[in-house]
Amino acid sequence: MDMILISMCLTTLLAFLFLKPLLIKRANKTNLNPPPSPWRFPIIGNLHQLSLNPHRSLHSLSLHYGPLMLLHYGRVPILVVSSAEYAHEVMKTHDIKFSNRPKSRVAEKLFNGGRDLALAPYGEYWRQFKSICAMNLLSNKTVRSFGNIREEEINGMMGKLEKANSSSSPVNLSEILMTLTNDVMTRVVLGRKYSSEEGGKNSKNIVRRLMELMGAFPIGEYIPSLAWIDKIRGFDKKLERVKNEIQSFLEKVVEEHVDADENRSDFTDMLLSIQNDKTTPIELDKTALKNLLLDMLFGGASTTFTLIEWTMTELMRHPECMKKLQDEIRSVSKNSSYVSEKEVVHMNYLNFVIKEVLRLHPSGPLIPRLLSEDVKMKGYDIAGGTQVLINVWAIQRDISTWGADAEEFRPERHLDSLVDFQGKNFKYFPFGSGRRQCPGIGFALALAELTIANLVNQFDWRVKIGPFGDDKPDLAEANGIDVCRKFPLIVYPHSNLFSM
Known part of the structure; x- marks a missing residue:
């Protein structure tokens, strides 16, 4: 009997010693205060509550559960930020803890393990990449040096539109703008245009397919058992096909530059020069070089195209704004046939229009971050490893900061506003904020402002009437990481040079 009692005591003691850490851990967990969460299904979590436009469905959920809520995409915890107050916490107060990007199978595949500027983990490697791009492509001085390329491509586009005007033919303005932004970016980054390569394997098609895949939703990413x-x-x-097309395209570009006899000054040449310079502390292998090229095409062409396309859409929907912008352009520009970059900087209403478009239609409506360690934020406990989605689309339409007309397109609201594109004010940050802010703001705005000024100055625009008698462009959104129009913008350009 004594032996049984001794054995039971020893067993109880050993069990307590073994279970003590687990009990303490569970007790600590019960004392945590996580953000509000909607009820979720087993296995799939909250995936059933997403729509084809996640920024919209997440906004609807936030109206019920609050501006900081915790969802689960399958097994993956997702923190959704939907207010300026919490955006400040993530991108300012705790910015360094939120400075990584979530890893995804698509990004890892297309960008060779995420060894690029957009997706690389925050640290020395990422800082070196950012420095390379800032010094060799995205600085104000370098952006200005590419002014002749922007002028040549915009003049070429205007020539196509003038032909359509002469024959009273409709044009697919979306396609024309996509070609323009791709041609400018490929000339700057790759040295020449690649928009008419054979077999459809051109830069324009590759960037579009890349954007679609980056915005796709692979089920196996969140529920491995359903992969x-x-x-x-x-x-x-x-995914494998697009990856092979991208690598084949970039390999061809690099080989052309290596074999070229003449000295050129595009971004690819600059990267090859850095790669061959053994005195530089930056190690830039071939894979990293191609990833940087893809970053610039991916980040520069598609997002700039989206901005211009939505601007023309909103101006056609609001003819009074179009007229006001035309009046400003004609009062500033001395040349009726072409608006120059020097003239554009004096156009305040143009700046207001672009600000308002980026408020309503940010190119990236959801900004992804990854929390690297546990953090307590405004009383809520958030675990390290949690993925974060900052819903800039919802924040920039918040009626508590923008007023009851927050959903309306009204450029005049920026007349006395101090907000700018630099992301310092967390009610407006279309290019992001903090350490992972988009470094290409100046490049995108230079092309967008000049293109819009010339399109509005030289032409009046009439939408092709739809089957229901619509006389204004629709606002339907496409799926993808960059939210462009779902349907192409089909319009009639009418030259107004002789009516000025």
């Missing part, structure tokens, strides 16, 4: 669905629906094959 087979991605294979059955052909997603895995499409």
